[in-house]
Amino acid sequence: MSSFEGQMEEYPTISIDRFDRQNLMARAYFLSHCHKDHMKGLRAPSLKRRLECSLKVHLYCSPVTKELLLTSPKYSFWEKRIIALEIETPTQISLIDEASGEKEEVVVTLLPAGHCPGSVMFLFQGNNGTVLYTGDFRLAIGEAARMEFLHSGSRVKDIQSVYLDTTFFDPKFYQIPSRVECLRGILELVRSWITLSPYHVVWLNCKAAYGYEYLFTNLSEEFGTQVHVNKLDMFKNMPDILHHITTDRNTQIHACRHPQAEELFRWNRLPCGIISKTGIPLHVISIKPSTMWFGERTRKTNVIVRTGQSSYRACFSFHSSYSEIKDFLSYIRPVNAYPNVIPVGATMDKVVEILKPFCRSFSKSTEVKYKPLGMLKKARTVFLESDEDEDLFDDPQLMPLRHKIPNQHTFQPLLLPQKPEPQDCPGQKKLSIASSRTDSVQTSLLTNFLDCEESNSEDEEQSEASFHRGLNSLPLQKQESDVDIPEWKIFFKNNADIPDDGSENLISSTEAGGSQSPRLFSDSDGDSTHISSQNSSQSTHISEQESQGWDSQSDTVLLSSQERNCGDFTFLNKGGSRNRDLVTSCQLEQITSGPKDTSDVKSRAQDGEATTVNCEKDANEEEQKLLNLSTSVDSQSSSDFEIPSTPGAELPKQEHLQLLYAKLSTGESIAIENKHRTSSS
DNA sequence: GCGATCAGCT
């Protein structure tokens, strides 16, 4: 649960995800996603009154969040005051104090957060530096490196502070199985049950919150069976989700809810009340998505755990694990990191303390220096410089550890070609760069279906034994034995940090994935399962985006996507332009980088004037120098590729990681396709 | 009657 108070030190006149108390005076509001614990005060009469007298105050969020929010009439008073910002589209916002007329400019960019539909992180750039508010997020390891807007050119932006989702920032949650692993487990459990007969149904015991949609869409996609839910009007403009859910109870997959659902289930009843089909009683199992973890080294767990005769728990997390957070934070390397979530029993100070080792202000002596070839002319002088000297980090020689991993897919999540990247694309090399990072942790390869077997084997129930025997003999398991399963020793042979129990149960693929340890090149997604490009229920995209909003977007300027490469913001005033296709030119100003990312922002936006600017494919000379020129239009190749990987490092199956990261980084959902296909078809 | 807060539950 978020305990963020709403304000950031650097930009105290804006409020994020909190709308009560001191936030009532904010000049602008931001909502990262539509979960209640991030909406405190959002419908309070006091804020409603404030809105009525402060006509310049707006709420900024993603288009999907706006849609979800306005589906509830309780928030309809916000309708005229919400400005939906497109993902990864830098937008200038004027923060105006209506009493004094004082004005401050800030540029905000929404980045996909992978937490629930519409969820975003906010990247703010202005005179007080660059700060990132993550909201709640689940990003896989390596995804920060793929986020274009966290970079300037090929380097990571100089980020002053990160306000971080620390829900699972505890070694106890060291590793949580990836979305794909969890999804596969659930898919196969569901398959094993609903294929027994048309009267075998599953109930997904989900909480009343957004975030399970990609589970529904993938199940529906896999089995051609829509998922029964209580309500779907909030998705009316999101066909990627809408097509996979239904209010018709006559289906084998249910995610409907009822206050006494658990009680009903004990009587073999579904929350929606349906108990039979054509007079024949239904056989129901429940699957309860829960966050589990493979954290403590001596502990073993499974993606699917049977908890009763007809009850299962399935691993499922909306939040990044400890290692994922660590990866994210140590890639960003902010000067400060502040927790948005304080676990019960902990204090803000304590969590700040454990975040420090991953911040820039922490002693650099602990940092492993990686010197790329060809940069030997000037010795590093890290220890002679102030740790806080921002110029230090503007020195190209000091930044090579954190090169951006180019990914064209980052920008247009739903406009992607359905075809995976070729296996020999340059992107493979960039993964080797990522794996050279000291904190790099690769998720593990082999985690899925044996889980059921293991978990069932210790179960008490005998009456369903035949079902479980059936489950254990699923083709999946066979599949895993069909492919080349690397042995435990292969994964760990170079690893000095083998878990104490790591030598146990070598035959269990789950163990290989479960007892996670840093610096492993195991691969959770590298087996023969094909990850297909499908719909995107987790994305922040909304179909048929209404054009409304731009007219009222005073104090708002869309910036060119090129700013990421320029490292500077370059503005063109095109008042009233609302369609990027209509923008034909863009003025570029090349401004020497200052200590702050946006100290050089030049804005001519006038108060109360909608100003929308888009610069397209007008890369300036500077970025052309930065990027290796390529004849391929699609190529995002850069000098990054020429940095060798750490000698002796084992590489993951890059084609799989590449593909998966590409999907995940764009917020696409991932569906498991027929195992007989190859991953590159 | 409504909102805020908390305990209890899942």
Place this chain on the structure above:
DNA sequence: CACAGCTGATCGC
């Protein structure tokens, strides 16, 4: 475990 809610009791306006 918590997750992200919901329900109901209590209290104050």
